[in-house]
Amino acid sequence: MSEIQFVDSVTELDILCQKMQHEPWLAIDTEFLREKTYYPKFCLLQIATLEWVACVDPIALEGQMSELFEIINNPNIIKVLHSCRQDVEIFYQLTGKLPAPVYDTQLVAPLLGLQENPGYAMLVSGFLNINLSKIHTRTDWSQRPLSADQMKYAADDVIYLAKIYQMMEEQLQKLGRENWLKEDFEQLMNPDLYDIPPANAWLKIRGKNKLTGKQLVIVQALAEWREKVAKKDDRPKNWILRDELILDMAKLQPVNIKELSEIRSINDGFVRRSGQQVCALIKAAQGKPGLKLKAKENSVKKTVKQEAVLDVLSAVVRLRAEENALNPIILATRKDLEALLFDEPGSLLLHGWRYSMVGKELQGLLQGQFTISVNKNDLTLHAQEV
Structure with a gap:
């Protein structure tokens, strides 16, 4: 990895853009402030591959980053981020576009045996055996000049992210799970997530x-x-x-x-x-008619029989999780099962890899398409004869 390139002039930005546009993927992170504003104040953009790293100053380059944003929005370049929602919101706010396709390492982690929604420091520790410093966690990134330590702190986020991405991809391919999150990543590109009426x-x-x-x-x-x-x-x-x-x-x-x-x-x-x-x-x-909350928000009390059905669904989830070496909580929580039972829209079990692994089966069980047989050591689903 070469030294950190700090980009705060149009000339330097042009050179960086020439380098970026030929990359198949980019590790990206942002630093911003939001304590005193509605919209996030964009303070720093970090970008890296395995060969180079750059920190771009959007304050110095305000109004002059259109070419860079075009590259970030290029559908042929994968944007690798961790817990990407806030970063994506900044790009959407500034360009009116979403930087598809994205690859969110926080979503990938559970498929590799890690806990759900792990923090970035946990990933760096688990994959690279490096403990990240927290000394600049509360830095005011709008202040200039940035010190060498601040620059290194910010750059480390994408330097390690690039390495983790490569390791994750290798492990997913070995497990045959490289396409499991395709739909989940696509859902992150829904404008409704970033522009709530x-x-x-x-x-x-x-x-x-x-x-x-x-x-x-x-x-x-x-x-x-x-x-x-x-x-x-x-x-x-x-x-x-x-x-x-x-x-x-x-x-x-x-x-x-x-x-x-x-x-x-x-x-x-x-x-x-x-x-x-x-x-x-x-x-x-x-003077207007009253509003009603959805059943989930009203916390409707479940009957004893409904609780029993949820217990059966949970048992199937545990079996499928064991077969795929996953934590059952990653596959489906009790709330996920309730959403499926009560036909709530947007249930995680009706989309992506969860649907393929267990959601379709659970849906069939609820619709009477399967029966269950039990002995002392096993629980088996049987398709009903038509």
């Missing part, structure tokens, strides 16, 4: 399942208003209105400034700036 912002507020349908209408109205204001002003949502205050307003339903001011923990400045608008939103929402 303001009208749906209320669905992310915790604690709403304890409210009535009429109260939920108010939660939706206030969350939508907050999302729009946060985007327009580029400020964190909770700086505008905290989730717990949205829930309190939905319960108490203030329709004038006096009632709003009496809510515990309400900020006087918020009341002055936005009180009239918020009260008007609440009043308008009171």
Whole structure:
């Protein structure tokens, strides 16, 4: 590996782009800040292969990175990332495009016997026997100049990622699992993951399942208003209105400034700036029909028989996991099985490698296409004769 190339001029960026466009894959990571903004502030882009590593300064090159983004969005180049959602969000925000295809090492790890959703430091330790330093975890990456230690810290993320990618690919090929995650990676390129409509912002507020349908209408109205204001002003949502205050307003339903001011923990400045608008939103929402949560969000109590069916499904999962040398939790959790039992859309067991390994079989079992026989040492599924 050559020395770290720090790219903060158009000339250097042109040279890097010439090098990048001929690569079949690129290990990529980003550094950003989000504590004081709605949108992530892009501070550093790290890129590596097994032969070279570069750190690009998007602050110095603001508005001049279109060629680099075209390469990152090139469908013929695999973008290797770890826990890619936040990195992809930055690229989508800046270019309006998703950098397909991606390869997320966090998703690959469980197929190789590691725990689900492992952190990057755990992967580096497990694959390379290297313990990553945490000294710059809280670095303000927007500050310039960056020190040599900061540059090395940032570059290590992609240097090791490139090595881990190669090792993962070799192990997956030996196991015949190199294509298992194709659909999972494709799902990461769904724009809905990165651009949530303001009208749906209320669905992310915790604690709403304890409210009535009429109260939920108010939660939706206030969350939508907050999302729009946060985007327009580029400020964190909770700086505008905290989730717990949205829930309190939905319960108490203030329709004038006096009632709003009496809510515990309400900020006087918020009341002055936005009180009239918020009260008007609440009043308008009171006249709308109530909302309903999905069964999962309502936490519907299961019957004894449904719990027994879930136990049977769990037994099949354990068998198939054992056959494929996987942790059963990686294959399907209890919640995954509940989603399948209650026909919830988006169940993990109806997509990708999980569907091939056990989901299709479980679906058939629930539809009466299979029976189960048991003896002291085994449990076997039998296809029903048509």
